Amino acid sequence: MPDTPLPHHSHGPSDIELRVSRLEKLLVDKGLVDPAAIDALVDTYQNQVGPRNGARVVARAWTDENYKKQLLENATESIMELGYQGRQGEHMQVVENTDTVHNMVVCTLCSCYPWPVLGLPPTWYKASSYRARAVSEPRAVLAEFGVEVAEDVEIRVWDSTAEIRYLVLPQRPAGTEEFNEDDLAKLVTRDSMIGVGLVQSPQSPS
Amino acid sequence: MTRIYPLPGQPESEGEAVFDAPWQAHAFAMAVHLNEQGVFSWAEWSEQLAGLIENHEMHATIQNSDDYYRVWLEALEAMTRNLDSQNPE
DSSP: OOSOOOOOOSSSOOHHHHHHHHHHHHHHHTTSOOHHHHHHHHHIIIIIOSHHHHHHHHHHHHHOHHHHHHHHHOHHHHHHHTTOOSTTOSSEEEEEOOSSEEEEEEOSSSOOOOHHHHOSOOHHHHSHHHHHHHHHOHHHHHHHTTOOOOTTSEEEEEEOOSSOEEEEEOOOOTTOTTOOHHHHHHHOOHHHHHTSSOOOOOSSOO | OOOSSOOTTOSSGGGOOSOSSHHHHHHHHHHHHHHHTTSSOHHHHHHHHHHHHHHHHHHOOOOSHHHHHHHHHHHHHHHHHHHHHHSOO
């Protein structure tokens, strides 16, 4: 930073807070940023968009064979059909876990992630360790998440980019034959849609 | 469960806060808003961010939300600096 660091005041805003507020003021003054739009975006990503959207997509695919086929062929449109679209969801691909293939998703360069279906990524997804190790030692990483993948199951690691973002279609757990779409959606976790978790069988059907 | 070295916050992080501090939320939203306004494309943004992450990771790591959004803010400052040089005040 070219500026002389400001003296530290224990009760005042930190340097980083000042940098952000200075930049925001500058952009507002230039007419490039509307403070109301900033507040609306924060609210959207903090409170409204999250992995429950993706869980709906997964539950639909589990209960509707045609939808699943369409989802695997054209994820962007099939997801849009359920009302989830927008930023970072322009080009989606869904990859299906099977008895022989386990998929997991990373963004090695930065933090590309399918916002409309999963919300913003968790911290570990953005961390150096996950971004490097998901590719170099996926099995070890999965084990740390508590996912043991059998040796004969192929692990495919998908590297998201600004152009394409991946969503894992996890395997439907046993014991859910009687479940409807709503019940199924409740079982689907964020981690299972990144491929670092499995959808667990319910303890007892509700 | 043995961990080779920890993946921060996982796997208990399903309920984690999206942002750790309001400045992170504002830095995030400004980049999205400027992109929506057509100031830069998301591909340009990603390239800038990825470049700065790469620089950062030559001497440090990203371990938490604070680390990440500091680099994000650097990218935002860089993208808006370029803007300044095109439209000098």
